[in-house]
Amino acid sequence: MHSFKELSDIFEKQFSERHFPLQPASLYDAAQYILQIGGKRVRPVCVLMANELFDDLGPDAFHVANAIELFHNFSLVHDDIMDAAPLRRGLPTVHKAFGDSTALLAGDVMLVQSYDFINRIQPTHVQEILSIFNQTAREVCEGQQLDMDFEKRTEVSLDEYVHMIELKTSVLLAACLKMGAILGGSSKHNQDHLYAFGKNLGIAFQVQDDYLDAFGDPAIFGKQPGGDILANKKTFLMIHARETAGATLRESLDEIMSGHSPDKVGKVLDIFRKCGSDQWATSLKETYYAKAMQHLEEVAVVASRKKELEMLARFLLQRDR
C-alpha cells in the first residue's frame, strides 16, 4: 500500500511525459500548458488508491488515471472559457494565454486523448470502464449547465444545489474510485460503496469550499474571503440564508446582493451569521463526511487497507489540522 504522496509522485512521474504530438504546436502547446500547471491530482490518485485497495497497482489503473486527469483538465479549460476566468492556479487561463478558439480546441483534443487512454486498457474491462466514463462525462457537462442556469435564477433550493454539485464535481471523484475498484477485481458491493464514499466526500468538500470562501482565515486560505459573494454565486451558505431568513432579512440580503456597497461582503457575512448559516454549513459538512465514512466502512476489505483513503478524506476535509 502506498500513501497519497507516494502515489501522487508515481502518477506525476509518468504523467509529466508529453501526451500530444509536437505539431501543430499552436494547438498542442495549449493543451500541454494546462497539464503542466499541475494541481493536486486527487482524482487520478483516487483511481490508483481504489485499485490498490484490492490488488497490486496495474498498468490499466494508470491508463484510467491519465484519462481522468486529462478529462478533468478538459473540463477546467472549457469551464474557464464559459466563466471568462482570467486565472487558474495563479497563472493565466488557457484562453487568456492562447485565445478562446485555441482553448476550445485544446479542450476538445484533451477529451479525445482521454478516450485514447481508456482504449489502452485490457479488452475485458474496456467497455465497462468506457460506460462509466461516458456517463460521468455527461453528468459533469449537465452539472456545468445547471450551474450556469442557476446563476440566472434567484430561487434555487438546497436539493437542486446539492444535485448540481453532485453532477459537477462529486460524480467524477466517485467514478474514479469505482473504476479503480473494478480494475482491482472488486465486487459490485465494494464498487458501489466506494462510489457512494466518493460522492459524499465530494459534497462535503464543496460545502467546505463554500464555507471557506466566506469564513476562511485569509492567512491560511491565501485569499480574501467573499469571492463567491462578489461574483453573485449560489453557495450552500447563500441558499441556507435565503431559505431560513425571515422576509425582512431576506429582502435586505437580496438588496445588498444586487448592489455594490463597498462593505458588501461584510454585510452579507453578518446576515449569514444571523441565520446561523455558518454553523449549519459546518454541521452539513460533518453529515456528508460521516455518510462517506459509513460507506467506506462497508467496503469489505480489512480495515488496515482503508487507512490511506481515510487519511485522504481527513486531509481533503481539513480534519488533520
Next chain:
Amino acid sequence: MHSFKELSDIFEKQFSERHFPLQPASLYDAAQYILQIGGKRVRPVCVLMANELFDDLGPDAFHVANAIELFHNFSLVHDDIMDAAPLRRGLPTVHKAFGDSTALLAGDVMLVQSYDFINRIQPTHVQEILSIFNQTAREVCEGQQLDMDFEKRTEVSLDEYVHMIELKTSVLLAACLKMGAILGGSSKHNQDHLYAFGKNLGIAFQVQDDYLDAFGDPAIFGKQPGGDILANKKTFLMIHARETAGATLRESLDEIMSGHSPDKVGKVLDIFRKCGSDQWATSLKETYYAKAMQHLEEVAVVASRKKELEMLARFLLQRDR
C-alpha cells in the same frame, strides 16, 4: 445493396429519435437542435455503404454511423463558435440560438455521446474502431487549428493547404468508409483502399467547394459568389493565384484583398482567371477524383457492388449533371 437515398432514409429514421435525456433541457435542447437541422448525412451513409460492400447491414454499422454524425455535428457547433458564424444550413447557429457557453457544452456532450455509440458495438471490434475514431477526431481538431493558423498568415503553400484540408475534412470521410469496411469483415487491403478513396474524394470535394464559391452559378449555387474572398479565406484558387502570378499581379491581388473595394470580388476573380486558377482547379479536382476512383477500383469485390459508391462520388462531385 441499397442506394444512397435508401440508406439515407433508413439512417434518418433511426437517427431522428432523441439521443439525449430531457433534462437539463437548456443543454440537451441545444444539442437536439443542430441534429434536427439535418444535412445530407453523407458521412454516416458512407459507413453503411462500406459495410454493405462486404456484408449485410448490421447493427454495429448503425452505432458507428450515429457516432460519426454526432461527432460531425459536435465539430460544426464548435467550429461555428470559433468562426462566429451566424447561420448554419440557413438557420441560426447553436451559439446564436442558445448562447456561446451552452453551445460549447452541447458540443462537448455530443462528443461524449458519440463515444457512447462506439461503446455499443460488439467487443471484438470496439477497440479497433475506437482507435480509428480517436485518431480521426484528433486530426479533425488539428485541421481546424491549422485553418485558423493559416488565416493569420499571408503565405500558405499548396502542400500545407492540402494537408490542412485532409485533416479538417477528408480523414473523416475516409475513416467512415474504413470503419464500415472493418465491421463488414473486409481485408486490410480493402480497408486501406477505401480509406484512400474517401480521402481523395474529400479533397476533390473541397477543390470543387472552393471553385464554386468563386465561379459557381448563383442560380444553381443558391448564393452570390465570392464569400471566401470577402472573408479573406485561403482557398485552392487563392493559393494557386498567389503562387503563379508574377510579382506585379501578386502585389495587385494582395492590395485588393487588403482593401474594401465595392468590386473586390470581381477584381479578384479577374486575377484568378488571368492566372488560369479556374482551369487549374477544375483539372485538380479531376486529378483527385481519378485517384479516388483508382483506389475504389482496387477494392477486391465484384464491380457491381461498388456501383452505389461510384454514384455517390459522381453525385458529390456533380458529375451526374
